[in-house]
Amino acid sequence: MKLLLIRHGHVEGVYPQRFRGRKEVPLTELGIRQAKATARRIAAQWRVDALYTSPMGRTIETGKAIGEVCGVEGGLLEGLIDFDYGAWSWRLLSEVEEEAPALFQRWFSAPQLVQIPSGDTLQELAARSADALRTMLSRHADETVVAVAHDSVNRALLLQLLDMPFSGYWRIAQDPCCINEIDIEDGQVHVRRINETGHLLGLDEDVSS
Numbered sequence: 001m002k003l004l005l006i007r008h009g010h011v012e013g014v015y016p017q018r019f020r021g022r023k024e025v026p027l028t029e030l031g032i033r034q035a036k037a038t039a040r041r042i043a044a045q046w047r048v049d050a051l052y053t054s055p056m057g058r059t060i061e062t063g064k065a066i067g068e069v070c071g072v073e074g075g076l077l078e079g080l081i082d083f084d085y086g087a088w089s090w091r092l093l094s095e096v097e098e099e100a101p102a103l104f105q106r107w108f109s110a111p112q113l114v115q116i117p118s119g120d121t122l123q124e125l126a127a128r129s130a131d132a133l134r135t136m137l138s139r140h141a142d143e144t145v146v147a148v149a150h151d152s153v154n155r156a157l158l159l160q161l162l163d164m165p166f167s168g169y170w171r172i173a174q175d176p177c178c179i180n181e182i183d184i185e186d187g188q189v190h191v192r193r194i195n196e197t198g199h200l201l202g203l204d205e206d207v208s209s
Helices: 029-045 057-070 093-099 101-109 122-139 151-161 166-171
Strands: 002-007 050-053 074-076 144-149 179-185 188-196
Touching: 002 151, 029 057, 029 179, 050 057, 050 122, 057 074, 057 144, 093 101, 122 144, 122 151, 122 166, 144 151, 151 166, 151 179, 151 188
Parallel strands: 002 144, 050 074, 050 144
Antiparallel strands: 002 179, 179 188
16 A cells, blocks of 8 residues: 555644644635645656545545545544643643743653543554554555544654654654655565655745646
């Protein structure tokens, strides 16, 4: 299976950064342009056999743009749903840092040791995303699959595919509408690209489309 792992397009709360998680926020105008550009980039190089998204609106919207250009209909995979930030959901990072400085600092220095208040752990995120990956592998072993998910989900999957520990969570960048390409064949994993964003150059200045 070739897996094209995509992060959804730009949404409110990316800059300035908030703990978004399960908060439903639509793509911004920039995010819509990013999704369309990503669709064109994928269609130019790959023939897509299947498309999956997380059940959240911003990934569905991004996936719809890709599906329209690539000629595939998307399906939902619950295991691709975003990290649950619980009590931190939709709060500015600066607010959480002021309220809980020790836990906030630990989240960015040793995230594998943190339980977000009323929310997730990285271990729970990794288990869900691994289930989603196994589902895609079982259905599409010899096909090209696009999966549209979230920053956190993509990081968790890439850590597992690269045999990296959860402590490396922050070492992997995932920008809006980036492309990651992974080949999985006969139990062998080859990560061919991570956080590719060249197809998005200049979009933040383009307001005409």
